[in-house]
Amino acid sequence: MKSKCLSFVFIYVLSLCLGFAEQSNILGLFPHFGYSHFKVYSPILRELAKRGHNVTAVTYIKTPEPHPNYHELLLEGKSGVDVLSLEDHVPSRSLWTMFMEFYLLHAEGQNACEAFYSSPHIEDIIRRHNEKPYDMVILEIFNTDCYLGLSYLLQVPVVGLSSCALMPWHYSRIALPDNPSYIQSEFIGFSEELNWQERLINFIQSNGNKLLYRLTEWNDNAVIRKYLNVNVDVREIAKTTTSLVLVNQHYSLSGNRPLSAQVKEIGGVHIPAGEKLPTLPKNIEDFLNASNETVLFISFGSMVRSSTLPKEKFDGIVAAINKLNLRVIWRWDSGKAPFDSNRFMFSKWTPQLSLLCDPRVKIFWGHGGMLGTTEAVYCGKPIIVTPFYGDQFLNGKAAENRKIGTVLNYDQISEQHVLESLREIMRPRYKENAAGLSKIFRNRETTPLSTAIWWIEHVLREKLAHDILRTKAVNMNWFIYYSLDSIALLIFSTVLPIAIVYIAKIRYF
Known part of the structure; x- marks a missing residue:
């Protein structure tokens, strides 16, 4: 009897230490193939499992750290690593390119919907729900809402x-202000203070993409009807079921944007705050130890194949680096180095965060992906950004706005422009600004992961929270939302008496 009491006390105290009162059943839906996307979500799912919640995740990405409370339903047939060839992709930022990017996102989202609903996991999820009902769905909001079915x-x-700044079509489901006069879309990359031309471009692409997204929603409805045999409107489901939106951004980099209690910034959630970073491989450690000069780390992300850089651009980069006597660690997708040099290390895999936070690495040249940019801010490193697609242009400009980096567009890559960018980024002020921004980014009331977990568990624990967090503004039409009815009434009530007096004056005097 005594041992049973001690066991009960131990379990109770352990549950208090872990911070949960009861186990919840959570379903995670992440059918986008991008590894960098899931890298943002994985720590949240893993931490929920550690805290005793039963987590089932639909994903392409197999976790390297299995946990008894974490169950995977793996999708097959997609790779999110080294898929973009620079021979086929020439980045630019015209309105046409932005709308073409939307079309590609739309097409990829619909393919993901078909792969998800045609998999055997749907029946498995419904069976599991019938055996032990799910308490919450956590899902990626990106280029489709078909999973809301x-x-x-x-x-x-x-x-x-x-995993990035909100897409233009995400604001309406939570009635979050997105005034295009100063809030830049995920597709845009301008300085913080927009001139009238930039405001016009931002307005056209933001509202244009919202209209085009209706096509995605119609297709989502058709997919749900096809596979689940129910007639729904995903736009309405999004408004009525969304309790929280957790965004991988932080004001230190993205600037001050309107937020509500329904939206939480968790920028840097994938960074293991307070934990010791993985040690560097011996070959990288030896290379850094032998480096008396400034070390530059180059990585264009997990999707871009650096080996497909045109020869003239690659040669221009190498020539500029040699003129400045830099040493370089370059994340290179090919297993074979393009040439042998004691100044260059080409590596198929690099522990990016550990490298960026290593004091021997002084400069980062990246593609402006949210993860790499966030890690550079966390580690306090100046950054050169060469954006290729999506939010990378927005992130590159954010680095420029904070004066911790400079943008070198892909079409500008030449020996002369690379030299200019490297000399600029090596000025002391960039190092000082990066160190200052890193302090702001790190100094928070609580860690990004703790913020995410607290709010998820808050919605799980407090059943009224879902209804209270949802603003009634989501049900307003645009005419009422912008108070145009009140403005019209005020104008009418002001103009009418003046018109009556004017007409009476003409008629009787």
């Missing part, structure tokens, strides 16, 4: 996760 069947609250 499943949350509609399960009748549970939804937490949306975004």
